[in-house]
Amino acid sequence: MGLYRKDGSRIIKAALPVALLDDPLVTVTADIYQSEPYGRGDMQPEGSKRFLLYPAGCVVRRSVLDRLFTPAAISTISPAKGPAAGGTVITIKGEALDGVTAVSFAGKPGTELRVRSATELSVKTPSSTSGAVTVDLTDDSGAVSKANAYTYEA
Structure with a gap:
């Protein structure tokens, strides 16, 4: 018995086609x-x-x-608009939200984060200038972003 490539050529131990992994x-x-x-x-x-x-x-x-740590995913943000002064409590719905430890709006941290379940959390918006901003969630798997997900109004 031996090991062979698809083309039929024999594989020797010294030339085994594998790569070492850092795992x-x-x-x-x-x-x-x-x-x-x-x-x-x-x-x-x-x-x-x-x-x-x-x-x-x-x-x-x-x-x-x-692989047991599923990254969070954002489905919806409600309300999707609020005053530039901040202070709006929004609800984020999605998946794997139960590991979220921080939410930021254009880099500014939200406050009063409450993880309600694996599919829902709430957070209070910080102040910002008018316009659409990226919302970032931080969890065990890293950061997850949704561009233009929340809009500050003057």
Whole structure:
């Protein structure tokens, strides 16, 4: 038995067509649980259930754990307009919002951030000059931006 390329040529060990990856093995030091909403057949009116995903002592690749952190996504912002003086409480709807730790408007931080669920949060706008601005969300996966997502009016 041997290893071969698509064209039929034999692959030797010294010429194995692979690339080294920087994806170290890591040891989980505390139990990691994942939650998911109850399904239709779970006979539960609302909420979520948790299950053990990785027990303490488990060894996994770092990339496997990194994939567990889904980046946030913005679907809607309401209201989409407000005064340049700021102070408008807006609602952002989207996905994976439960990890959001900051919201900014053209680089200025919003205040009174309240994460209501994985699909909704609210935040108070800072003051700014008139015009449309980019809204940035910061979470464990980095920053997510939506250009011209909120408009300041004079």
